[in-house]
Amino acid sequence: MPPPKAAKGEYIETDTGNKISRRSQIHGTQHIILGGKTVIQAEAVIRGDLFRTTTLPTDANTASAPAAPNPSTPSVAITVGRYSYISKSAILRPPSRLHRGIHSFYPLKIGDHVFVGEGAVVEAASLGNHVHVGKGAAVGSMAIIKDYAYVLDGAVVPPGMVVPSWCIVGGRPARIVGEVGEGYGVEGAEGGMARERYRVVGRP
């Protein structure tokens, strides 16, 4: 099965329609759930290996030595919804937190129709549906980005920030700078291009 596909081109297309670049770096695949029709472009890094270990290790250096002590219990590190798009050299990392002196990871949930721009670093606790994360933006640990929010290019969303729906955030640190229009997210318009984006990927 793999050899004919390898000849086909850059993208591996899974049964559920995910298009994953062969040049992307995906770690800990068993801890990643892709909703289908997700696009992962080249050089994107997805750290599924940073998941919450059920038996909490005593020291806080799980980040440097990620290991799966009990792979029998599948814990999900990253969930990505349908028609989401991870651009070139973007990084998805599950968020982490120091809780009661123990450093542990939490799952990263990404909704449907999400766009993560080129070189963006996402460490959010959740990205809602139709979220746009601009090029070179950084979303800090445990941030919550609600549906239809728009993170401008180069913005740095501070850790723990909550971005309400329909809001545009930008700057370093990111602040709410405006709101998207009511028509945002309509199929085919701004914020509703996810299907089109998906369709175009991998076409000769």
Next chain:
Amino acid sequence: MSRPFPYTYISCPCADTPVPDPAKKRRSRESPQKSPQKQPPERANPDQDKKLSTKEEQQGEDEDEEQTFDPRSPRSNFSLYPPEQLLYCEECHQIKCPRCITEEIVSWYCPSCLFETPSSMVRSDGNRCGRNCFNCPVCTAPLAVSTIENAAGNGPQQGPWVLSCGYCLWTTLDIGIKFDKPTNIRSQLQKMTDSTPPAALNRSRQASRTFGDLKHPLSSYASIDEQSNARERDGEQAAPKEDLAAPPMGTDARFAALKAFYRTQIAETSNSPNDHLSSEFGFSSPGALNRLMSLYTSSSRLSGLYGGSKKPKSKPPVMREALTASEGLKIAPENNETDMIARLQSPECGWDGMASIDQRGTQSPDARFVDDLLPLPVLLRTKRAKRCKSCKHILVKPESKPQSTRFRIRLIALSYIPLPTLRPLAPSPSSTLPAMAATSDLNSLPPLRPIHVLLTLRNHMFDPVRITLATPPVTPGRVATKVTVLSPQFEIGANSDVWDEALQGASAPVTSDSRSAALRGVPEAGKVWDKGRNWTTVVLEVVPGTLPGSSAEGGDGNPNTEINDEDVLAVAASRQDEDVLEIPVFVHMDWDADAQLDQQNVGKGSKPDDKVTRELAYWMVLGVGRIQPSL
């Protein structure tokens, strides 16, 4: 938010027709009641205005017939909107932009905790979240509540709590504030910073003020080393300087005290008992304003205007000002300025120790140093309903719950007008479509080389639409780009059910677009490029003009721009973004709509089978790209 090429903007027609100004109407309606002696001139004015405005309108219409839309004119900045920001009024049958709507607040919520604040609480909370949401006073990032003890490692006992910024690592420990509980931090903070909580205005200042010394007005003026070793001593030092009796008040408390003081002053000095200002209205009521105006002005004309009472005022009772600290008086401390300058100069303070203008703007007026900055409760945001300004028809009504993204009513323009999308037609069919490659190309279009642009219009209505496109043959402005729409008249299918198409036969699946486009070959005049269930693509042939002063100019034959280099430079500097290629396109659409509730339809001939032909026309602007300066 500027958009990457290619983009499409739609011009709201309101830019041409002056919006009925509600303020003007109100003024002309109310003024006769208030000042009858001024009636004649006031009444004359609206008539004149109306004449003027109708004249202007006529002129505007006349001009509009002839003139084409210029995306570069300064006025068009205010009428061009991305399609998704526009609304559509079903009563007026018109596109509505953010300028032709009014807004009403549906609910208030905190953007951080997403809790709704009841409107009765909004004012007393000062438009800010009353829970645990704070912004960093240094960098505006949200603050997190965290414990100090647990950071050390162990222990079930929860230590004192602080607010810490995850972005700039500021904590409330920097200003010496710790909290006993992790909840209700705002009231804890208020107790610390104010001697009286401002919510209870008349309560005596016996509230616990464990940390009140911290925000002593003088605390910032003492030298920094004193502050660092013994903060409590600061209060003792400062106390004898100012007022022995009363403890110093925070800003909010002082404001409350002053407000109460002036209220009693007004009550005492008002001579007429049935004066409408006294107690039933607040100090800030217009009645009180009238009275103050008549107090301070001796002119009978003004008093007649504002007060309405004709009787001459006997000597008005004198209001005194606040005299004691309990009334809200604050005496500027003796060595205020010199102490501050000394502190500014001290090596401990330096540039980093001073609060920036931005930081001070949100703080109390006394805050000069970083140490004075207090955590800011998060400002509330609103969910707003939108109404048409001219017919008051409601256009957008979101659900009031902050978490919900749904709308009860949402009349967006995109469900009525066709959604335009623009795409360059790649010269070689092999490199179609990857948007990345195309955009880099669009940022430097070679002049005088024809390119083809695909304009797709997607219909969201359930009726098929006939479209007529028109462009000026040459774009307005100094860069003359030739534009030709190869098939200006076409039809777009109805936005019927997706299943209809599927059942009719999947002979023309929408997804085969790019491949079939590659096979299609050359664009032809008078032929639609591609067509789908509810969309149609046409080709625009664009010959980018040459930029004035560019090397390619000689070939173009623009003799009148032969000027020396200095002028060119000056002009180029003054006209920014002249190289942006924007094409104005006039869209005229008409369709047969069901004549349901609108009997006064827009004056179009009605068809026998209960159908009305409706039409809509507007300008849109296609941002194609940037023209290269030279070949």
